[in-house]
Amino acid sequence: MSGGRHRLVRGPDCTTDHAFEPDAARAVYRAIFERRDMRHFAGGTVPPDTLRRLLRAAHHAPSVGFMQPWRFVRVTDAALRQRLHEVVELERRRTARALGEREDEFMRLKVQGLLEAAEVLAVALTDGREKHVFGRRTLPQMDLASAACAIQNLWLAARAEGLGMGWVSLFEPADVAALLELPPGAEPIALLCLGPVHGFYAEPMLQQQRWASRQPLHELVHDNRWGQASDVFSVGECRS
Template sequence: MRAQDFSAAETQAVYRAIHERRDMRHFAGGAVAPDLLRRLLDAAHHAPSVGFMQPWRFIRIRDAALRQRLHATVEQERVRTARALGEREDEFMRLKVEGLIDAAELIAVALADGREPHVFGRRTLPQMDLASAACAIQNLWLAARAEGLGMGWVSLFDPAEVAALLGLPAGAEPIALLCLGPVHEFYEEPMLQQERWARREPLSSMVFDDRWGAASALFDATQDREIG
């Protein structure tokens, strides 16, 4: 075994964090110790990024009044989203979609300004700055789960309103409000699946061989059922 290899237990722990990570909406208050928060943000900062551009910026919301204003912005968008859903409006309004007030920590994630010069890997796919920042958020999510903390990604907001509230410079763009902290328990399954809003599709329906729509030889019905 090479020094760089993971032990069987370490490997299993990685897969456990992936499969037991949940987009949390119910929080238990409390606090996140500063050394733990630094450790989680360091995990986020070690995410891969296209061209090593590191486009993520994190803003820790410590002012209670600012948190309330952000909550109001999210609530406004929640209502607009419900109306846009048409016949599912009432069903959506019964869902708990954020934990901004209850979570121990609220962290805004933004794409940095001055991203235009980063053309390495972005000349034809400029959205890779967003993809890179999403990797950082996923790192934070998995590390939080491993540390026993819940995290929820809230995207129900008007970007211009949040940018103004956070004093972002021109060119910077908010992409997430992350609710982070202790939870009473983790959902047994994704909350939106638990609430019958949606369900996880079988992996075999999303993996193709050679061209779009061509079923992959990796799967038959039994294998897909075992993985899912």
């Protein structure tokens, strides 16, 4: 795996009759640890059978109440891609201004590859979601959580296929909805750039650029109540 930093270590207590074979399990963890939010693409194409496999993987994501709120719009029209690119660039400048003292630093970051990626997929939450009450009566945002699971499935499958993917969220939803002619009530949540890349980043690009860094896991896991350190990170165990 990347730089040998991530290893699957499985002791006797971790194995069950339902576990994958070690090589298969390592492949799952490899896809997780080597997945990257890609912004640099090499053009090319994604074969139709590969794209179908990726979309099938996305469609097999879990969803609250089995509502399956995800909808995908494949953007193949060059003029439409250009319009989406312009919408993203407008929001990029607005975001930069909102960041204040980090404006210039942000503007130096590459935040999307809409014009270079082999494929662009818009992901939207479907209309009529209000009828799905199961699991959403007190947490209506679970439609978004479910769609995010579908995107992650697609992302991991893409990495396994050797394809890069980037999630673009810098846009005004109403502008993207209008461009894609979404029905009332549908909500765009992502523009996915997908396709061949020259190489995968050794670490998340924003970490490479010193924009942010991954937080230590042991600081984010608690036992029983917020702020109580978890026993899962015992002395001598990895705390990364």
